[in-house]
Amino acid sequence: MAALDLAFFHVPIQRKERTSKEELTVDYTDTELRARYRFGREGILFLSDLVRDRLTRQTNRNHALSVEQQTMVTLRFLASGSFLQVIGDLYDTLGLDKSTVSRVVDSVLDALCEKRNxxxxxxxxxxxxxxxxxxxxxxxxxxxxxxxxxxxxxxxxxxxxxxxxxxxxxxxxxxxxxxxxxxxxxxxxxxxxxxxxxxxxxxxxxxxxxxxxxxxxxxxxxxxxxxxxxxxxxxxxxxxxxxxxxxxxxxxxxxxxxxxxxxxxxxxxxxxxxxxxxxxxxxxxxxxxxxxxxxxxxxxxxxxxxxxxxxxxxxxxxxxxxxxxxxxxxxxxxxxxxxxxx
Known part of the structure; x- marks a missing residue:
């Protein structure tokens, strides 16, 4: 299972070599994650793995959004009901504007819809x-x-x-x-x-x-x-x-x-x-x-x-x-x- 990328939480993340399931060092508890995204850490990882094949970016860009980030942006949009621009402003450290958030949400929605059955x-x-x-x-x-x-x-x-x-x-x-x-x-x-x-x-x-x-x-x-x-x-x-x-x-x-x-x-x-x-x-x-x-x-x-x-x-x-x-x-x-x- 891939690790959960929470780089946009404004909290330090311990950098280390990627493994199949690396440790998460994030200040947010599962309760706090659920309050914002309706899923705890394991739930977000579960959803990210569901859509990973569809959302993995074939690029070497340093700032390409990870599958976990795309999943969490979409969950935040659905959980809060806020405008896309507001969701982008929450993650300003990633440089997400309205158009980027819209594309991310569309991609994740399409990927999840394929799993409906x-x-x-x-x-x-x-x-x-x-x-x-x-x-x-x-x-x-x-x-x-x-x-x-x-x-x-x-x-x-x-x-x-x-x-x-x-x-x-x-x-x-x-x-x-x-x-x-x-x-x-x-x-x-x-x-x-x-x-x-x-x-x-x-x-x-x-x-x-x-x-x-x-x-x-x-x-x-x-x-x-x-x-x-x-x-x-x-x-x-x-x-x-x-x-x-x-x-x-x-x-x-x-x-x-x-x-x-x-x-x-x-x-x-x-x-x-x-x-x-x-x-x-x-x-x-x-x-x-x-x-x-x-x-x-x-x-x-x-x-x-x-x-x-x-x-x-x-x-x-x-x-x-x-x-x-x-x-x-x-x-x-x-x-x-x-x-x-x-």
């Missing part, structure tokens, strides 16, 4: 995924929680009305699915803000996949009222009159809240998602995707020590349902079977 993946162990969701409130057969969130952008030069959302500002409508641990299993950031959640879902690869493979036996998604109630996607009862309908709604809300908490954690970590991103929508799409990748890597590298805990994969999943294969029929079956206390 490694870090944003649909669940493969379906029984474990269902069991982990079941632990929240006893809702069976869940593969993911789905929701949309708006990322504010500057007013685009072309087709501006399409990007104005129902709250009156330009945005991208980002649809995401997460698992019970808050990891993104799918992100779709290709639609302008005027598009309704149901349209984004209906035209998405997730919907196509669930139509082919998803059902009550194989697993379903949980969504709010902005999504259709289908055989593979459950919404809540709008006007629950029965007690078991109300229990279903409470359980639905508790389980689905994981996607809302994931969005909150995601945006707190990468402040650029909170502010207006003053870039072309296509570049904003790339930024959103990279922030999703980094979010999952954050979880991967900082996961609590629960690896040895056994997951109950014997949770009853209702495979014997033989009723109508439509959303409302299956929803009624779930409410009556799991939440009707006779």
């Amino acid at each position: 490694e870090f944003i993946q649909w669940p493969t162990n379906l029984n474990q995924t269902k069991a982990e969701f079941y632990e929240f409130a006893g809702f069976p057969n869940i593969l993911g929680a789905i929701d949309g969130t708006h990322i504010r952008i500057k007013r685009p030069h072309h087709d501006e009305p399409s990007f104005i959302n129902r709250k009156g500002y330009p945005s991208l409508n980002v649809q995401a699915v997460c698992d019970a641990k808050g990891r993104f299993t799918n992100i779709n950031a290709n639609w302008p803000g005027c598009c309704h959640d149901s349209h984004v879902f209906r035209t998405s690869q997730v919907c196509a996949h669930m139509e082919r493979n998803g059902n009550w036996e194989n697993g379903i998604l949980l969504g709010d009222s902005g999504y259709p109630c289908r055989s593979f996607s459950m919404t809540h009862f709008l006007n629950p009159n029965e007690q078991h309908h109300r229990r279903y709604n409470r359980c639905h809300a508790v389980t689905r809240s994981i996607i809302e908490r994931t969005f909150g954690r995601w945006k707190r970590c990468f402040h650029i998602l909170h502010s207006e991103i003053r870039m072309d929508p296509k570049k904003v799409t790339k930024i959103v995707m990279v922030c999703g990748i980094l979010h999952n890597i954050c979880i991967q590298l900082n996961e609590p020590d629960v690896a040895d805990e056994l997951v109950n994969e014997d949770v009853e999943n209702g495979n014997n349902y033989n009723g109508q294969q439509d959303g409302r029929g299956i929803r009624e079956h779930i409410a009556d079977t799991y939440f009707n206390r006779h």
Whole structure:
């Protein structure tokens, strides 16, 4: 693993012959690094190694930016949400102007986007995924929680009305699915803000996949009222009159809240998602995707020590349902079977 180059921290670095993993002598602690870059020393090295092949400069110039420096400039941009010029000013000892920072950020974003299929993946162990969701409130057969969130952008030069959302500002409508641990299993950031959640879902690869493979036996998604109630996607009862309908709604809300908490954690970590991103929508799409990748890597590298805990994969999943294969029929079956206390 290559060493982390922190030469622009205004702190002395012990110079010595390069080795495969040289010691770092930097005043910043891991806590201080995370406050600025959202990753500690090992995390920054991990990310740098991911993109090293794409970012290594084939030059003998003394002032060429190292892969670590390029990675950290980009992380600082995503973590702070500051303008590119401000990011350049932070590293004035390196002589970074706005154009240089822009090129660095573009290169790192492109390199990380190429890794998206490694870090944003649909669940493969379906029984474990269902069991982990079941632990929240006893809702069976869940593969993911789905929701949309708006990322504010500057007013685009072309087709501006399409990007104005129902709250009156330009945005991208980002649809995401997460698992019970808050990891993104799918992100779709290709639609302008005027598009309704149901349209984004209906035209998405997730919907196509669930139509082919998803059902009550194989697993379903949980969504709010902005999504259709289908055989593979459950919404809540709008006007629950029965007690078991109300229990279903409470359980639905508790389980689905994981996607809302994931969005909150995601945006707190990468402040650029909170502010207006003053870039072309296509570049904003790339930024959103990279922030999703980094979010999952954050979880991967900082996961609590629960690896040895056994997951109950014997949770009853209702495979014997033989009723109508439509959303409302299956929803009624779930409410009556799991939440009707006779």
